[in-house]
Amino acid sequence: MSIILWTDALVFVLIACALAAARYVSRREYLLSSWRRVGESRAGMAALTVLSAFILVGLLDSLHYRPRLEAVAGKSTNAANGYSTEVRSALDMLLMPLKSGTEKTYSAPLATHLYARETVELPDGTQARVFPRLKHGGAHLKAPAEDWLRDVVAKTLLGLALAVLAGLTFTGIAVQAAARHWNVPWRTARGRIWRGETRFAWNAVLVTTAALLLIAGPVVALAGSYHVFGTDKVGQDVLYLTLKSIRTGLVIGTITTLAMLPFAVALGIAAGYLGGWVDDVIQYLYTTLNSIPGVLLIAAAVLMMQVVIDTHPDWFATAAQRADARLLALCLILGVTSWTGLCRLLRAETLKLRELEYVQAAQAFGASAARIMGRHILPNVMHIVLISVVMDFSGLVLAEAVLSYIGIGVDPSTISFGTMINTARLELAREPVVWWSLVAAFVFMFILVLAANLFSDAVRDAFDPRLAGRQVVPATQGQAT
Amino acid sequence: MSLLSVESLRTSLTSASGIVRAVDGVSFQVDAGETFALLGESGCGKSMTALSLMRLLPDAGSIVGGRVLLGGRDLMALSESDMRDVRGREMAMIFQEPATSLNPVLTVSQQIVEVLERHTALRGVAARRRALELVEAVGLPDPAQRLDAYPFQLSGGMKQRVMVAIALAGNPGLLIADEPTTALDVTIQAQVLELLGRLQRERGMGMLLITHDLGIVSQLAHRVGVMYAGELVEVAARQAFFTSPCHPYSRKLFAALPRPERRGGDLETIPGSVPPLTTAFTGCRFADRCQSAWARCADEKPAWHSASDGHVVRCHLYDPALAARQGGTAASSERRNCEDDEASPAAGVPLLAVSGLKLHFPMRKGVFRRIAGQVKAVDGVSLTLTSGRTLALVGESGCGKTTVGKAVLQLLRPTGGSVRFDGEELTVLPPDRLRKLRADMQIVFQDPYGSLDPRMRVGDIIEEGMTALGRTAGTMSRDERIDALLARVGLSAVMRGRYPHEFSGGQRQRIAIARALAVEPRLLVCDEPTSALDVSVQAQILNLLKELQTSLGLAYLFITHNIAVVEHLAHEVAVMYLGRIVEQGTVGEILREPKHPYTEALLSAVPRIEGEDGRPVIVLKGDIPSPANPPAGCHFHPRCPRAMQECATLYPSETRIGATRRVCCHLFK
Known part of the structure; x- marks a missing residue:
């Protein structure tokens, strides 16, 4: 039975919005030209490719369902309707071997034995403290000490070979499509893309894709029989945890923005354009909000929300729905507390725009205030909205990690970078140290945030009128200087 | 050499x-x-x-x-x-914009001494003495005091003098x-x-x-x-x-x-226009x-x-x-007949009658934003304008002429006085009644780059007024009407789908005029419509405005500081100084024999092309005072070469000279 969680619904709404925006942009030359400049940026397109990979994982993880229970001898008591109470996603289905292949406790990356000694009874009746074999990691090896290295290398090479194959196929398809589009021979198209003679930075996309495949190939090949990033305290595969964390990060980064935008845009433009008491009220509002320490405000709101959720267990059919409600609430709380910055920016920009002569010309036509704000001011501040949305994204992913670390973030049962880092706190204090879950979370989050930042830089450069203006009006330079 | x-x-x-x-x-x-x-x-x-x-x-x-x-x-x-x-x-250079050529956080002397220390052996007191000589040489008033002033304390003219002093520092x-x-x-x-x-x-x-x-x-x-x-x-x-x-x-x-x-x-x-320099x-x-x-x-x-x-x-x-072939190809600039139409002030009710118009901006101070004073941007201006005529409002920047234009259109609500348009008092009209009248009065702005929304297509820009005022285009569809308007201002209909940035300054100004004409106004306020344009383009726009006036009977309130444009286009002229009109009359009266000393100085200061007239340039001393704190008596007396004792105490009342002329000056009582 497929099930749509609240955040899933919002993710789909976001995708619909993005598609609608793309349609809108494709019909407006001035917007299209800015986006073309984003497409020309190599760093931006490489970052976008990485982001797309993350988004793909996040989307797979947003298709939720409840698996049908096999009727086990007519004993379906706790699932009256025949469906499990466990909510799974499409990603879970793909990663089922990882998800179900739990060990007893910690094990190092690619290990064949547990990371902790256990007392076992030897066949001769004596007891010994040894590192027992893992149930899943390297279980197929008969003599791990001799075979391990050979097996790992063989699997890595196999993975690389598959990756090269996949990469070549992908590139081939892309070049073929390009060749057909430009109506040139295949060879010419390849040369053009390789030398970067295309306006869109195709070579950056292809190179990044190849790099991603080269990393993913061996990981996939190894993940079938090893825990590539090791396991955590309760034996869960860390690779699985990090992949699951991606969705949480993306949801926080995007839905928070969605919750924040209406406040920031409407209040910012209204304050700037209408002025007077409206401006005063809005300014007091955001000055007050801003003067409360952010973490304190969020903590208070999250704790209140937690009490509400805990006192109404009957609202949620499954634990996943409860955790999801908490995630959504966190997004909303973050959104409500973080609109002030953008609002201030938009107010300032609107103050500037409302003095411009085209706004006064509209006033001279007797156009209503709402019409002027919607038709003249909003389109002219959209670049600021876009830039700040893209730049805020990485900040919000980091904020989630921080909040979860201090215990006021997502539900403990929700897998996120923050909860992973939170548990890593104790692991780092162990002797010998358990480093892999922190490193895995760190590396994934770092790549996600870095890609988001590089992409936002490209977007800002393309939309910033000061930078764009250099190329648009060279003719007026003589007049200005 | x-x-x-x-x-x-x-x-x-x-x-x-x-x-x-x-x-x-x-x-x-x-x-x-x-x-x-x-x-x-x-x-x-x-x-x-x-x-x-x-x-x-x-x-x-x-x-x-x-x-x-x-x-x-x-x-x-x-x-x-x-x-x-x-x-x-x-070699040294002086730039166009004095406001941005000086560093706002350094004093005048620091900026001059900087150059002196770089290029001469002068240091310390000697350098400062030299800086003083320089600012004296460029005629900065109160040089010793101004040496320690920051750029924001200086007016535009003084800043340009300082720039000259800096340029001269290295000799x-x-x-x-x-x-x-x-x-x-x-x-x-x-x-x-x-x-x-x-x-x-x-x-x-x-x-x-x-x-x-x-x-x-x-x-x-x-x-x-x-x-x-x-x-x-x-x-x-x-x-x-x-x-x-x-x-x-x-x-x-x-x-x-x-x-x-x-x-x-x-x-x-x-x-046409200057070809892009990318062409071979x-x-x-x-x-x-x-x-x-x-x-x-x-x-x-x-x-x-x-x-x-x-x-x-x-x-x-x-x-x-x-040379043999070239006979008389020399410019055959035929002189057109100069029909003297000034002497025929159109009879009938004035289309626009402004009397005692006041617009004061409060200056607020302190925590409770108490009103500490008033900037009297417009202080008792009276004008009349009939259909088919052009009234030029002339003055230097900061004299309040643009504010008058906006107050006439009720874009800024006046503090006092009356604005009657076609017999209807605008200042007391409720907003919804005023909206209906908006179609009759439109405005064309100075900056052709700022007056068109960069995110809208030309067609949408022109259509905006029609939609906002619910204008139907009669038998024509809106699109046809837009095409007709574009043709009217000398643009082609295919330009409808383009964005403003694809047009040159002159073309943009044509679009702005088409936008105003879309609602069939009777009064057009032109706020310096040609001052951002080149001479050849300015001529195109002036011709267009003139042609539109003849064919549509528009009345223009033409706000400008360019005397040459006034001579060409206006029927009547009003000269403004610090929020008040100092002299008013027909264009011939004002331009040929100015009475008010300010008008006289203003006209003589316009750089003339040789041989046009031998009027000596009257160089006024000092700068335009701030309208927040105008001088007592006649606002012009501190700069007036013919000031009398009386001028310092009493603002002169209006004196009528002849049928059409009014001057505010004690000299003509």
């Missing part, structure tokens, strides 16, 4: 649309003690030439060829550190002045021009003057070079240039200038816009031909081989 000698200088800029050859083979000389003026429209490469000489090009630009010899030394061969010694010591042999007075008011411009002329004579400096204003050239220059599309097309001594300009482009520049004798007729215009030119660059062009002009680049002694021109017309 000349002081500065530029030999086929070529500078190009890289841009998204290709390589812009901003300066393309420019050669000229400047002698010591001589002022050489580079004249041309915007986008012709004048400023780029100056920046190339200083080697101060923007990052995208580079000098690709040619030599610049300053005192015999090739500047292009110098290292950057040697070049720094040349800048400021051997340069060559001064480059890039549009030094374009950002200043007419009366202040007269002060600065007089200063530059005096300093140049006293110090025997060479001066390279860059300007688009023929009047300034006539006043300051010894020799003139006309630039067009990156190259010089004519070089001549001033006298020769002004008596017989040779190149068709120079002739057109003269013809496009509004002058009293061309009143009533259309101005000559140059069709094969023939004459002006050929497309030239009426005397023939096949050869498109194919062959004209060489320099001598028209008379020291007067060279780059045009095939002056090819000696052609």
Whole structure:
């Protein structure tokens, strides 16, 4: 039975919005030209490719369902309707071997034995403290000490070979499509893309894709029989945890923005354009909000929300729905507390725009205030909205990690970078140290945030009128200087 | 040997649309003690030439060829550190915008001493003494006090004087002045021009003057070079240039200038605009816009031909081989009949009657935002305007003329007084009734770049008024109406789907006019509609406005500081000073025999082209006072050359002279 969680619904709404925006942009030359400049940026397109990979994982993880229970001898008591109470996603289905292949406790990356000694009874009746074999990691090896290295290398090479194959196929398809589009021979198209003679930075996309495949190939090949990033305290595969964390990060980064935008845009433009008491009220509002320490405000709101959720267990059919409600609430709380910055920016920009002569010309036509704000001011501040949305994204992913670390973030049962880092706190204090879950979370989050930042830089450069203006009006330079 | 000698200088800029050859083979000389003026429209490469000489090009630009010899030394061969010694010591530059050329956090003396310490051995007290001499030399009032002032404490004219002082600090042999007075008011411009002329004579400096204003050239220059599309097309001594300009482009520049004798007729215009400098030119660059062009002009680049002694021109017309054929092709600038229509003030009810209009902006202070005073931007202005007539509101910046325009349209609600439009009192109308009247009054703004929404297509921009006011277009559909409007202002219907940034300044102004006309107004407030445009484009817009007035019977409230435009277009003139009208009358009365001392000074300060009239320039002292704190008595008395005792205490009441004329001055009681 497929099930749509609240955040899933919002993710789909976001995708619909993005598609609608793309349609809108494709019909407006001035917007299209800015986006073309984003497409020309190599760093931006490489970052976008990485982001797309993350988004793909996040989307797979947003298709939720409840698996049908096999009727086990007519004993379906706790699932009256025949469906499990466990909510799974499409990603879970793909990663089922990882998800179900739990060990007893910690094990190092690619290990064949547990990371902790256990007392076992030897066949001769004596007891010994040894590192027992893992149930899943390297279980197929008969003599791990001799075979391990050979097996790992063989699997890595196999993975690389598959990756090269996949990469070549992908590139081939892309070049073929390009060749057909430009109506040139295949060879010419390849040369053009390789030398970067295309306006869109195709070579950056292809190179990044190849790099991603080269990393993913061996990981996939190894993940079938090893825990590539090791396991955590309760034996869960860390690779699985990090992949699951991606969705949480993306949801926080995007839905928070969605919750924040209406406040920031409407209040910012209204304050700037209408002025007077409206401006005063809005300014007091955001000055007050801003003067409360952010973490304190969020903590208070999250704790209140937690009490509400805990006192109404009957609202949620499954634990996943409860955790999801908490995630959504966190997004909303973050959104409500973080609109002030953008609002201030938009107010300032609107103050500037409302003095411009085209706004006064509209006033001279007797156009209503709402019409002027919607038709003249909003389109002219959209670049600021876009830039700040893209730049805020990485900040919000980091904020989630921080909040979860201090215990006021997502539900403990929700897998996120923050909860992973939170548990890593104790692991780092162990002797010998358990480093892999922190490193895995760190590396994934770092790549996600870095890609988001590089992409936002490209977007800002393309939309910033000061930078764009250099190329648009060279003719007026003589007049200005 | 000349002081500065530029030999086929070529500078190009890289841009998204290709390589812009901003300066393309420019050669000229400047002698010591001589002022050489580079004249041309915007986008012709004048400023780029100056920046190339200083080697101060923007990052995208580079000098690709040619030599610049300053005192015999090739500047292009110098290292950057040697070049720094040349800048400021051997040649210095003054920029157009004094407000941004000074560092706002340093005092005047710090900025002058900085140059002195770099280029001379003077230090400490000696340097400060020298700085004082310099600011005295440039005529800064209260020099000792002003030395420690910050730029924000100085007015625009004073800042430009400080800029001149800084430029002079290194005692340069060559001064480059890039549009030094374009950002200043007419009366202040007269002060600065007089200063530059005096300093140049006293110090025997060479001066390279860059300007688009023929009047300034006539006043300051010894020799003139006309630039067009990156190259010089004519070089001549001033006298020769002004008596017989040779190149068709120079002739057109003269013809496009509004002058009293061309009143009533259309101005000559140059069709089209300056070609983009990214084009690879094969023939004459002006050929497309030239009426005397023939096949050869498109194919062959004209060489320099001598028209008379020291007067060279780059045009095939002056090819000696052609001299036999060339009979009377000299500019046949026929003079149009000057129909004197001023004497017929239209009878009937005035369309617009403004009386005692006041607009005060409160100045608030302190925590509780108490009103601490009033800026009296407009303080009792009375005007009348009938259909089909043009009233020009003339004044310098800050005198409140734009505010009057906006208050008439009720874009700013007046503090007091009355505005009656077609018999209806606008100041007390509720917003919804006012909206209905909006269609009758429209406005055209100064800045063609700021007045069109960059995110809207031209068609949507023109349609906006019709939608906002719920105008139906009668039998025509809206689209047809938009096409008709575009055709009306001389644009083509295919431009409907384009965005404003694809248009030139003049075309944008046409779009702005079409937008205003879309709702069929009866009154058009034109707020400096041509001051951001080049002379040739200005002529096109003025012709268009004039033609629209004749065919549609529009009334114009024409707000401007450009006296030449007033002469050309207006029927009546009102001169404003610090929020009040000081003199009002028909255009002939005001311009031919101004009564009020301010009008007199204002008119005389406009740089004239030689031979037009012999009126001496009255250089006013001081700056325009702030409207927040106007002088007691007559606002003009501190600057007035004919002030009397009475002027300091009592604001003069209005005196009527004749049927149409009113003056506020004690001299005419």
